[in-house]
Amino acid sequence: MIKTGIFGQRHSIEQVEEGTELAPKFDQQGLIPVVTTDFSSGELLMQGYMNQDALIRTIRTGEAHYYSRSRQALWHKGATSGLVQKVSEMLIDDDQDCVWLRVDVAGGASCHVGYRSCFYRKIPIGESSGKEPLELEFTETEKIFDPEEVYGDAPNPTIL
Numbered sequence: 001m002i003k004t005g006i007f008g009q010r011h012s013i014e015q016v017e018e019g020t021e022l023a024p025k026f027d028q029q030g031l032i033p034v035v036t037t038d039f040s041s042g043e044l045l046m047q048g049y050m051n052q053d054a055l056i057r058t059i060r061t062g063e064a065h066y067y068s069r070s071r072q073a074l075w076h077k078g079a080t081s082g083l084v085q086k087v088s089e090m091l092i093d094d095d096q097d098c099v100w101l102r103v104d105v106a107g108g109a110s111c112h113v114g115y116r117s118c119f120y121r122k123i124p125i126g127e128s129s130g131k132e133p134l135e136l137e138f139t140e141t142e143k144i145f146d147p148e149e150v151y152g153d154a155p156n157p158t159i160l
Contacts, residue, residue, distance in 0.1 A: 006056065010096075017094050024055065025097040031067060032099055036110065039088040039102040045110040046118040050099060062087050064101055081150045083107040107144065112151070114143030 008021030016023055026032050031049040038045055048066040050058065054074055057065040064077040064085035078084030085103040092099055111118040120140040 006059070007052075013095075016096050022092070023096055024092065024099075025095065026052065027097075029069075031069070032097060034066065034099045034101060036064065036085065036101045036103055039104050043117060044119055045085075045103070045105065045116070055099070058087060058090065058101070064103060077110075078106060081107070081112070081145070083109050083145075085110065109144035112147060114145050114147050114150075115140045116144055 006022065008015075008019075008023040010016055010023045010025065015021065016025075024032055030051050032051075032055065034048050034050050035044070036046045036048065037043060049069060050065065051067040051074070054065040054067045057074070057076070064087055066075045066077060067073070068075045076084075084106045085101070086106070087101055087103055089102040090099065091102075109116050111120065113120075117140065120138060121136040122139050123136060124134055
């Protein structure tokens with residue numbers, strides 16, 4: 001982990017919510033959730049997590065870095081696939097426990113499965129079709145890239 005003094009200490013609600021010091025609140029596992037959207041369209045691309053190292057690297061490089069909970073490792077988005085997320089704007093919520101990245105994506109996709117967004121299926125709301133388990137509806141039908149061509153024999157980045 002990179003040692004740094006760029007984060008302020010959390011002293012009071014007023015300081016955290018109304019002050020100008022970056023004082024992020026990481027959870028018990030040392031993580032902070034991150035919501036990532038396309039800078040131009042506002043489309044939701046993914047949700048992930050950062051540890052202190054990933055947050056610092058993102059700030060310093062202007063490219064999205066995350067912490068993979070499944071692999072227990074720092075992850076530079078696009079390092080393998082080339083689908084790098086260039087950060088256009090980085091925001092933090094009122095109590096500094098969630099980060100919002102607005103990014104431009106090289107290659108046009110953010111999902112390791114090949115779709116543009118990681119949110120490519122819709123959950124039915126209200127009356128279900130009577131089928132159990134519920135059936136998801138695809139909102140994206142064409143992949144931007146073929147994961148096997150991009151990642152080859154690399155292990156799937158998620159764990160069931």
